[in-house]
Amino acid sequence: MLTHPISITPSQELESTYTSGVYPKRDLTIVKGKGAKVWDEEGREYFDCVAGIAVAVLGHANPIIVEALTKQAETLITCPGIFHNDKRAQLLEKLVEVTPASLTRGYLSNSGAEAVEAALKFARLATGRTQVISTMRGFHGRTMGALSLTGNPKYQKPFKPLVPDTMQVPYNKLEKLEAAISDQTAAIVIEVIQGEGGVRPADQAYIDGVKALCKENGALLIIDEIQTGFGRTGKFFACEHYDLEPDIMCLAKALGGGLPIGATMISEAVAEKLHPGAHGTTFGGNPLVCAVSLAVINAIQEQDLTAHAAEMGAYAQHKINAAEIEMVREVRGKGMIIGIELKQKVYPTLVELQQRGVLCVPAGVTTLRLVPPLVMTKDELDSVLDIIISVLDS
Numbered sequence: 173m174l175t176h177p178i179s180i181t182p183s184q185e186l187e188s189t190y191t192s193g194v195y196p197k198r199d200l201t202i203v204k205g206k207g208a209k210v211w212d213e214e215g216r217e218y219f220d221c222v223a224g225i226a227v228a229v230l231g232h233a234n235p236i237i238v239e240a241l242t243k244q245a246e247t248l249i250t251c252p253g254i255f256h257n258d259k260r261a262q263l264l265e266k267l268v269e270v271t272p273a274s275l276t277r278g279y280l281s282n283s284g285a286e287a288v289e290a291a292l293k294f295a296r297l298a299t300g301r302t303q304v305i306s307t308m309r310g311f312h313g314r315t316m317g318a319l320s321l322t323g324n325p326k327y328q329k330p331f332k333p334l335v336p337d338t339m340q341v342p343y344n345k346l347e348k349l350e351a352a353i354s355d356q357t358a359a360i361v362i363e364v365i366q367g368e369g370g371v372r373p374a375d376q377a378y379i380d381g382v383k384a385l386c387k388e389n390g391a392l393l394i395i396d397e398i399q400t401g402f403g404r405t406g407k408f409f410a411c412e413h414y415d416l417e418p419d420i421m422c423l424a425k426a427l428g429g430g431l432p433i434g435a436t437m438i439s440e441a442v443a444e445k446l447h448p449g450a451h452g453t454t455f456g457g458n459p460l461v462c463a464v465s466l467a468v469i470n471a472i473q474e475q476d477l478t479a480h481a482a483e484m485g486a487y488a489q490h491k492i493n494a495a496e497i498e499m500v501r502e503v504r505g506k507g508m509i510i511g512i513e514l515k516q517k518v519y520p521t522l523v524e525l526q527q528r529g530v531l532c533v534p535a536g537v538t539t540l541r542l543v544p545p546l547v548m549t550k551d552e553l554d555s556v557l558d559i560i561i562s563v564l565d566s
């Protein structure tokens with residue numbers, strides 16, 4: 173099995189010379205994309221089940237995004253938060269419309285980690301408390317605050333000490349949370365479906381319990397929908413599967429359709445505790461990205477990509493299960509976030525799939541994760557599944 177590139181192309185050599193070195197790199201240079209496909213330098217075609225890691229919901233080079241982007245670029249690109257802006261106003265209105273009814277306002281930033289950082293600061297201001305509990309295998313980003321919530325020792329250990337008063341409890345085990353939460357707890361932060369941590373949906377009883385424990389202890393419930401939001405799971409937000417209305421919701425990834433944006437949606441009660449100057453960012457809520465984001469959300473709604481994701485996801489899970497592959501331990505997920513847990517490490521499978529023209533990402537050490545563009549057609553998905561089944565079954 174290949175563990176290192178056979179040949180390094182000039183652009184791979186160039187990037188390797190100048191990059192920081194913090195990314196484990198694959199032997200592939202992606203130079204072009206269209207819809208659910210991407211191409212490398214030699215013109216080889218790949219089905220893209222990575223999509224910028226659950227980012228490119230509308231696929232690559234979508235004319236809807238190109239048009240919104242170019243039109244806004246010709247009008248106004250930047251406008252700091254101290255002024256009002258028409259596109260930002262429209263996006264905030266839209267976000268409040270599509271998120272659960274408990275969320276009535278939003279703060280715009282540039283990434284998932286930033287959306288989480290804002291949530292942490294807002295939770296402190298709203299409660300006057302500092303303790304924040306998150307879950308093991310949870311992923312919330314890699315800046316110091318977000319990293320303090322990201323329950324993976326591999327990511328945390330080299331950077332200790334982290335933000336004080338943060339801790340992780342096992343996911344989906346209510347008694348562990350019950351033992352940890354108190355009247356000192358500012359907030360609980362969870363993904364209702366862990367993405368990076370292995371594509372693990374929470375149990376309904378767990379989510380109900382978390383909600384009740386937050387209420388009893390006066391702690392805020394922060395839901396991280398950075399990976400699961402915007403139709404991916406077959407509902408507009410994954411928390412709709414659980415009939416859940418959080419106090420704060422973190423959004424990013426698909427929100428910009430490929431452009432960098434994050435959002436921290438908050439309840440009226442949280443907003444009442446914020447004051448001018450409490451937080452801010454130069455680029456957050458810039459008109460260029462807001463215009464694109466608005467077009468992306470409208471397109472998801474108009475094309476009903478949420479329903480398409482539900483249908484395609486169910487079909488994919490059924491097809492993989494029906495193949496009864498010896499190497500597959502379990503298939504998990506909802507809609508177009510699919511985790512195929514193997515009985516062995518996933519890396520060699522990723523390499524082989526890439527050679528066969530399918531790009532996937534891992535979720536943990538043994539799980540293959542598929543997060544394709546929501547515009548992927550049934551025919552394309554069938555081709556992807558046939559290749560995956562043939563690689564896993566060989």
Ligand SMILES: *Cc1c(COP(=O)(O)O)cnc(C)c1O
Nearest residue numbers: 283284285311312313367398399
């Ligand atoms: C990707 C991700 C983040 C971090 O987002 P960045 O934009 O990479 O900072 C946070 N939470 C979840 C659930 C994610 O999937």
